[in-house]
Amino acid sequence: MPISTGYWYQDRYFRFCSSHTAIPSGNFTSSISSGAGKLEYYRVWWGTSAVYTMPMAGDSPTGELKWGASYYSLSPSTHADQQGIPIPIPSGFNLALKPAILLSVTLNRDSWYFHCASYNGDNEISTSVVLGPYFFNGAPSPITDLAVTPSIVEEGSVVLTWTAPTADATFSNITSGKYYLKYNGTIILNDNIFNASPGLIITTGSFSPGEKHTRVITGLNPGQPYCFAVKTEDNAQNVSEYIMYVVQLAAKVAKISVTDVAPKTFYASKDYSSYALVTIQTQDSGNNPLKLAANSVVYLYSDSSKGSFSKDLVDWTPSPGSVQLLKGEYLKQFYYADEQSGAPVISCDEFPDLSWAVGTTSLTVIPGLATAFRVTHAGSGVIQRDSINGTIEAVDEFGNRSDKYLGNIISTSTPGEQRINPSTNTFLPEDLGLKNVVFTNNYIAGPAYARVEEATDETYKDAYFYDTNTGWAVGDKGSIRKTGNGGTSWISQVYGTTTARGLFSVHFPAGYVSTGWAAGKSGLIVRTTDSGMSWSEQASGTAEDLNTVFFISPAIGFAAGTSGKIIKTTNGGTTWANSSTGISGAPELTSIYIIGASSVGWVVGKGGAVYQTTDNGASWVNQSALFPGLAAKDLFSVKFMDFDAAMGFVTGSSGAIYKTSNSGAAWAQQTSLTSQIIYDIDFNDPNAGITAGAGGALLRTADGGTTWVVGNSTKTFYAASFRTNAFVLGTDGCILKSADQGQTWTKFAMQGISDPLYWNGTVLTPVSATTKPLVQGKSAQDICLFGVRTHYGDLCTWRGLTVQKTGTVTDDAVGVRLYRDNGDRLFNKNNDAFKAQGTFSAGISSLTFSDETVTQSTGYYFIVYDVSFTAKVGETLGLTIPQDAFSYRIGDIPFARNNLPYTFNPSIIVPSSTTIIISYSDLSGNYAPGGISSAT
16 A cells, blocks of 8 residues: 655655655555465566556566666665564464665656565566656756857857756745756767766856856867757756757868958059958857868969968968968958059968858059159051150059059150150149150151150158158248159158148158158148158147248157248147247248257247257247357257257258357357358268258258368259268259268169160162262262161162262362162272263252162162262362151151261362373483473
8 A cells, every 4th residue: 555645746766765855754555475385576666657666576677767767686684683583484474575666757747656666586577566656846847948059259169058047846946956968960869878978077056047048168169069958957866857958169260361451452553562351260150250170271372473471471372361360269361562563362261171251351552653754655666657656654662553642744755756745744633644746757767765764843842761771852932852762762641732732841750661741832731640651730829931840759749830830749730839939029930850869959040040949849049159159150950960869950051050069058060161052951970961051052061060072063053961972852842862971972863764676768878988089071070979778677669869069169160970789889880880970050950760678688779979070179078868868668668767868078179180200310410401291
């Protein structure tokens, strides 16, 4: 009969025949015995079925074994004697089982049953009993809403989400519980697989039913499918029922994405001064950035043959480049630069291959700023016309057309018979850096070249070199030019067009090559943060002309100009404030300099203005008394040397040069040997220095200014800079460079020269001319030998020759003939082929003859004179072949003007014969007449 029914239990175990306080004591009685008349053992089965067939002897228990089917053997020596029962146990005796029978309960059910059967010594069932039903709600409720998604954060990870279960039928909170999170590469079908699977055990605090719980499982193989399941355990070790699983792929990178390119458009650049910063991410198929589960190398490709990659702006690698993403990273940046303008496509592909989609992006590389001109023409081969089309392009250092170029050019040719039409051009914005021209030939055969050079009337007012290679110049029309190769070439970063926006000064703070300022007309201040690739205007708060600008750092700077105006900024030029305290008389200030990072600075100007600050511009003190003989001289430059902050110079009108060796405590005047204005000065070291001044005042010194040597120039130069190479800049866009400390100078010119144009033509080549006198009355006297050929091949049919007589012989006293040489280049009227003859009228004779074919092989011809007796002895006779001497068949290779006109110097006319009288004497001195002989 049942021990008890209708009880709810929340213990993990049922204990029968026990004094456990949570379970009432009970017993069961054997009433049947067989065999040897003894009770041998019991079998029990515990499960959720009211019906269970006990197995026969020797069989294993069957049925719901996973819920605790048990087999218990009662040995008389172990159990019966504990209550003093005789052995063997007689039938009908009550047996109390001393050890508790512990039956594990795993499921919340209201149908738990205890089945028990007794067996005799013959292994036959004597009797059986079923106790129950028992009600159990002690285990947490099962999890029924497990959801698993690939991580959107980390590769090889998944996110498990579920709702917290109730602790038992009372829906109470679980305290000090655990979650068992299991995963497997195969399906988790039952508790056995669940228990054997790897996973996590999560110890929890107290939580309420219905709470959402999330846990990330990491370390899985990316992209592999896994089966996931979760159970809950309470603080009494009751475990929830396993009823569901979820199959999901572990997160895997699906692609490389280019997420940012800054800037998207940039200049072509050889020195990598212009570039794009490219950002890439490893992402899943949903575009979520995903951290890598292992290191990976990403190779970088460009379809431009001139593209290069860098990780640090120091080392650049032509395509392909590479970057490495380490485990746990998802983002990487690299730099891209290109020498070639266009729209290059960058591709990013991983190695080893993990089947990621390739990341791509397209950039826009615009031509760099113009450094030269490219002169092109359609005459790639021999030109057989008198004109041909061509172009002039402003190009960057790689040959990309610079479509933003503005300026003027002058074109010339060598030889001068070739012309470029028009010979001058002005590039306007709508030209996009290209001008069409026509090359004409008037008329020459052979190679010819076209040259183009920039022409400007702008005056460069200041220059600043950051180092030996990198420098800037500004002009009075607002132009800003930069060199990145030590002055070999200069690019126009800003094209100036009007003096209303003229710039007079430029400066970059020490150590900051990207950030600089220029100042000029009517308070104009512009700033760059990208080494001059772009400039933005700042509000200075003044309309005064700003002649000078100087920055101590990217934040602190000064500008000064007309009416004694000094302004200061402490925030990089965002705002400017007046800093003119102590400046009296409103002088025009021309130059300002702050010594290093100190608070000491100087400003100079016209009318002998010299002021010093010792409090970083808060106030200024007149120091003109420190300058001997200064009077009212106009001063234009104050500068202290980078290599020695104690060494400084001030220059001005009347050749004034002042030097200090103690940071301005005392100044000494130097002898400059010029009365011209010296606008600027700079030194490369304590000894070698140069100046820039009016009227070609290019001074140089090799002893720190003790002595100066005056250079030779007529231009006015306003700016001087000396960093290994010396530079002076001034009027008409003139930039001079010296590599020998100012002894000699070379002029920079933005220019270009064409490939040769090969103009074909039929040309005359003089070979020889007679050096003998011409004989009166004699015919067929050769005057000259010349050759005729086509310069670059093809044919010309020659039909006539015009010759011009020179000298004093009259037209009627001479005739002219043309012979073709037989090959020995020696004239013989009987052997050489007669072609034509003629007479002169007004000194001109036109010879016509049957067609002569001219090829690239030279044919030789003689011009001969027939001199009559009417030609007077002592007169002269010569020959000129004029430019348009030849007539030929239309459409053939034309005669060119090479060597034409060609003049054969006149020869003197001598008589044809003379009479000579010879006399002789004998030895005695007596005269003896001789004969008369005629000699010619």
